[in-house]
Amino acid sequence: MTVDILQLCPLTPFLETELAKRFTIHRLFEMEDKAGFLAANGDSIRVAVTGGHLGIPADLAAALPKLEIVAINGVGFDKVDLAEAKRRGIRVSNTPDVLTADVADLALGLILAFGRQLPRADAYVRAGKWLSADMGLSTRVAGRRYGIFGLGRIGMAIARRLEGFDARISYSARSKRDVPYDYHETLVALAANCDVLILAAAATAETRHVVNAEVLDALGPYGTLVNVARGSLVDEQALVVALRDRRIGGAALDVFEDEPRVPEELFGMDNVLLAPHLGSATHETRRAMADLVLANLDAHFAGMPLPTAVV
Ligand code: 8YV
Structure with a gap:
């Protein structure tokens, strides 16, 4: 008898093929009548496979009385109610470490692409403008002041990469670490003392909207915000206003509060670089x-x- 599993989002062809060899897959995200499916089949589902960005909504978990394990294809478990999983004896796994290098690489990619204006440069050459006009200048990446919020595995990997750019690195985290970087107790102080503020902290109740208007004003008109963590860390409306009014220099964002929905105001701005959660x-x-x-x-x-249990 095969085990029924619920797939909550698209996965790579390799993973879908391997899962299909072992289990009977139900692709909830493609179903028109999700409620009907759950009413009829919810009590046969033993596994949920989901993404870190998605987790499992509380009402969905409640509709799966025989759920044994939530396997997250991602490191973040902020969208899974761990206390409830513990209470129900549901195991939760994630995929830490293996994605650290890529997310850190992307942070550096955003910093380089935004600083050196690579999207604009590419568009300028393709449009044939090189023949007739000067593109203008961009901003140096090396030797600047970089502030990292959250110095876990990903934050540390970003810091190590920035060392190669002779960066002046400072950080803010839950506690001071034994690292050769300046520590700031508050995010406002970190923002006030860097040129590029990089978000690499987990999404928790404490970090929700930590980047607010006060932090953005501390970062200031020459500062850049880089987010490779979670959209929920940023008060997105405050960010839109700060960018619109040029109270900060710019933002390079891989994550958004309500992704894949991105605030449309950002689309027309020349001081933002947008990526579709590529970490x-x-x-x-x-x-x-x-x-x-x-x-x-x-x-x-x-x-x-x-092997990699969260619960
Ligand atoms: C992916 C992520 O977007 O690891 C995470 O927590 O958000 C990303 O790796 C996603 O989980 C892929 O399914």
Whole structure:
């Protein structure tokens, strides 16, 4: 008898193929009558596979009385109610470490692309403008002051990469770490003392909207905000206003509060760089993430400890 699993979002072809070899997959995200499906089949679902950006909504988890494990294809578990999972004895796994390098690389990519104006440069050459006009200048990346909010695995990987750019690195985190970077107790102080503020902290109740108008004003008209963490860290409306009024220099964003919906006001702005949550989206990392999802599910059904358990 095969196990029924609920797939909450698109996954790579490799992971979908491997899951199909082991389980009967129900692709909830493609169903028109989700409620009807859940009413008829909710009590046969033992596994939910989801993304870090999506987790599992509380009402969906409640509609799955036989749920045994939520396998997250991502490192973030901010959208899974862990207390409720513990209470119900539901295991939760994620895919840490394997995506750290990619997310840090993307942060550097955003910093370089925004600072050196690469999207504008590409458009300028393609439009044939080089023949007739000067593109103008961009901003130096090396040697500037970089502030990192959240110095976990991803924050540290960003800091190490920035060292190669002779950067002056400072950070703010829950506590002071034994690292050669300046520590600021508050995010406002960090923002006031850097040129580029990089968000790399987990989304929690404490970090929700930590980047507010006060922090943006501290960053100031020459400062850039880079977000590779979660959209919920930023008060997006305050950011739109600060960008519109040029109270900050610019923003390079890979994540948004209500993604894939992005505030339309940003589309017409020349001081933003927008990416569609690409942090872990490389062939190599998505394959490593898939391997971890499968390893966790295989361990679960073999009655073994999960290789990367959250709960
Ligand atoms: C992906 C992520 O967007 O790891 C996370 O927490 O948000 C990203 O890696 C997503 O989880 C892929 O399914």
